[in-house]
Amino acid sequence: xxxxxxxxxxxxxxxxDKALLPWQGxxxxxxxxxxxxxxxISAQILGSRPDLAAFAPIIPDRxxxxxxxxxIESALAGTDAELNLFLAVDVPCVPVDFLKxxxxxxxxxxxxxxxxxxxxxxxxxxxxxxxxLHPYLRTALEAGDAKVQHVIPQxxxxxxxxxxxxxxxxxxxxxxxxxxxxxxxxxxxxENWNTPQQFAHGxxxxxxxxxxxSSSAAASSPRG
Numbered sequence: 001x002x003x004x005x006x007x008x009x010x011x012x013x014x015x016x017d018k019a020l021l022p023w024q025g026x027x028x029x030x031x032x033x034x035x036x037x038x039x040x041i042s043a044q045i046l047g048s049r050p051d052l053a054a055f056a057p058i059i060p061d062r063x064x065x066x067x068x069x070x071x072i073e074s075a076l077a078g079t080d081a082e083l084n085l086f087l088a089v090d091v092p093c094v095p096v097d098f099l100k101x102x103x104x105x106x107x108x109x110x111x112x113x114x115x116x117x118x119x120x121x122x123x124x125x126x127x128x129x130x131x132x133l134h135p136y137l138r139t140a141l142e143a144g145d146a147k148v149q150h151v152i153p154q155x156x157x158x159x160x161x162x163x164x165x166x167x168x169x170x171x172x173x174x175x176x177x178x179x180x181x182x183x184x185x186x187x188x189x190x191e192n193w194n195t196p197q198q199f200a201h202g203x204x205x206x207x208x209x210x211x212x213x214s215s216s217a218a219a220s221s222p223r224g
Contacts, residue, residue: 001083001107002075002080002081002084002085003036003039003043003084003086003087004043004044004045004059004072004085005032005043005044005045005046005056005086005088006071006089006125007045008047008067008068018089028092029052029089030055032087032089033045035094036087039096039103041103043056044056044057044059044075045058045059046061046071046086047071048061059074059075059078060074063146067146068088068125068148069137069140069146069147069148072129073134076134076137077134083106083110083130084130085106085127085128086125086129087125091126091190091192093188093190093191095189102116102126102128109164110130112130112132112156112163113127113128113156113161113165114127114129115163116168116190117165118168122165124152126190129152130156133155133159133161136155136158140154168189172186
């Protein structure tokens with residue numbers, strides 16, 4: 001398993017670099033990398049961001065200007081792992097326990113894409129992707145199609161792999177992550193902080209909470 005932090009966005013709506021936003025004494029990029037470190041996964045930063053090289057190795061975009069899909073394609077082009085965990089830098093509330101569970105589920109199912117959803121919305125930038133998707137992602141980008149939610153299912157089908165999308169609320173209701181959910185409300189795990197307002201709302205009430213999660217919260221099988 002390899003890990004990748006998606007940090008290539010231009011942060012237009014935030015008005016400043018999201019990756020370097022300070023919170024709880026460190027930048028958001030550091031929060032993201034710390035989650036991978038807690039899992040024992042070596043992580044790299046995706047995006048043409050030489051300014052972030054002090055934090056972790058950088059993988060520049062092979063298709064500049066193509067958004068997150070360009071970063072995912074660049075990662076899968078060079079990874080030596082069959083399964084790869086991706087996390088957007090602006091999703092800082094997701095607990096390590098959940099990411100561990102996500103990885104375990106992907107390792108059990110060997111799906112082409114393992115993607116959580118919350119409130120009826122898929123979150124493809126906190127997901128595990130199979131290396132076998134790469135040639136089909138490249139083909140889509142070469143054709144100018146950079147929509148993650150459109151391309152990923154097509155790539156998985158072309159590779160003969162399934163998409164495993166699941167609702168975190170329904171699985172949490174089975175008893176999984178109860179300890180972690182007590183630290184960070186479940187509905188906030190996959191929040192994106194894209195604007196100053198979302199950043200202010202997201203940080204409200206979380207200053208004293210641990211975002212790493214506990215080490216043994218998962219209480220149900222990753223298969224759900």
